Amino acid sequence: MKKKWISILLSASMAALVLAGCGGASKEAAEKAPVASNQSQQKETPAAKPNTSEEPCEIYMFINSPEYADAMTELIEAYKEVAPHVTINYETTQNDYPTLLKAKINSGDIPDIFASTSGKEIDVYREYSYDLTGQPLQGTIQESVADAMKSAEEGGGLYGIAIKGNYFGIVYNKDIFEECGITSFPSTIAEMKQACETISAKGYKPFTTGFNEWWVFKHVWQHYLDAAAENAGMDVSKLVQMFEKGEAKVSDYPELYNNFFEFIDLAVKYGDDKPLETALDAEISAFGTGKAAMVVGQGAWIEADVLSVNPNIKIGFDGYPVTDKAEQCQVISGSDQSLHVYKDSKVLQPTLDFVNWWYTSDYGKEWFTNVAGVVPPIKGAAASNYAIINQGDALSSQKGAAALAVCYSTDSWHEVFGALIQDYIGGAVDKDATCTAIETRWKEIEGVQ
């Protein structure tokens, strides 16, 4: 009996233990790390280190965004010609990147270049990140991108670089709009409602929403958050801070309480048949095949995929109808992603050489538009032939661009936020309960501990 009891105990414990055990940090790594960082502080300037740059070395780069894998490989091959002794070991994944990165950090196998989101997460990884201030690339990085790489706690620094800048807004099909006789993009809520009715009367689906993905919601929400902050006469980072401290209420801001939820309702009503089952791929196919007129929650990154579905589609790009003022319908620009250089890396100098080359060399500058096809995160890059990027450029110089509000919060919160709005769309909770949940969970997750 005793044996049986033990075997039961063991098998039962496995259930919980396997989960509990996955990521235990190696204590050794934790103890060793501070020592290493002290040493590196003593030799603060990497240039003062003996020049060993000709020795063969290996840079381990582990980042997300697999959609740029081909472009990155090309970049790495080009660098091979510049610095033949440097091998760049490039690894990428989309699914579960933060968990894999944490496992690597805790096991002491820290990549020399790793990724996080920009803004608030800069501080989460700051003790592992090298401050790039004073590096040559500081001269070429775009200011809106550099802003997102600052540490909020330190109030400065340049703790990362980006593969791309970005544009966020509504992507629409110009042909469908023309067929429906809509000449200017509906930039107020009333106009948008009107447009939806016209478009659906013509037999098209006005929206495709991708509400299956949690990150779609943060992209929509930030436009309304920007408008709420602007109309309340403050900076959006201040508003986010107030929510984090539990001082702000959703219902105090009509842009959030009325307009945001109204837009979500509108997108559900005139959107996909099964909104919570539709993900990014379904969005792209619905838009690319000309069934849907507008794409919600996306931005510059979908254009290449849409063009591969239908190369002749005429893509339009504009902001969200956030209020009844047309001038507040702005696109958002900035970089939501950040690549960090590991501060205590054994190959710190070669790694710095590589990122500097990437951002300052002629090849590097052209790479952003010609190879990767992204919104360049640097000044003085070549002109792009993507419609979203060009219209984004035009719109932001005409009307100005709104702040990249997503970078003031971590994805920990955004994932919860996405789930809350999904619950609202599914009808599990009503609007007021959702707002209360937003207030309490936001404070719980992001509030100062």
Place this chain on the structure above:
Amino acid sequence: MIQRQKKIVETMVFSIPAIILVSLTIYIPFLMSSYYSLTEWNGISKQAVFIGFRNFTALLQGKKEFLTSLWFTTKYTIGYVILSNLIALLLAVALTKRFRLANFFRGIFFVPYIMSMTIVGFIWKFIFTSGFEKLFEFTGWQLWNYSWLGSSHLVFYSVVFVGVWQSLGFYIVLYIAGLQAIPKDVLEAATVDGASSWQKFSRVTLPLLGPSFTTCIFMALTNGLKVFDIILALTKGGPGTASNSVTLQIYKEAFTNNNYGLGSAESIIYFLFVLILTQVVLSAFRRKEVDL
């Protein structure tokens, strides 16, 4: 005397490698995670701050997400245990009858069990979205047009269905083994006594299947409580939080919300919950078993 010493050495030599491996992958992580459950740590920073039992008190005072996920897991487990055992028993009875394709069908039912849970999840995700859409176009039946993964009411049934579908073969095999082990003479004696085939099944076969029931229900119980990969692949706990199991909640707390300490505390509490529950159920079934 020498014989005995030799035996002891032998036992040690053979068991130590296993003990080391099991310790490395289970006991040591368990102890470490017990320690982390007493800390506040985001899983990234170099130091974990010791905060005593604060994580546990926070959880026991009612953290809503943990409790709702506990309720979901309980519902899932009940549905999973009942359905998988019931259907497996029926199919096992059918498959022990002598007919031409019996062995072929046994194989067919076992195939899903060989596939990895994640793959099964992705296959069914595809069927639920694209497959059902095509079926609806062909048949026009409303059944195919429901949002099986996107509605917070239906998602529970979808998840249970896929869970049962995947593991059915395993329980069928166990029940078939149990059914074949029932001595033929007892059944013959019942026939001689004039028992109908239903009486033979309910009065002779079922009681003698006791050990199979205990094994299968215990396995189903632990598998149901552990459910993780199928849900992660199918719905990621969504829509919203409608299909959040405890295991997924622990994972999200530790890795997404960056509350490694709180996540560890949740897993310790859940460990105790599973331990007690399985004990109670197992001893209840053991008492009911009959011997020949």
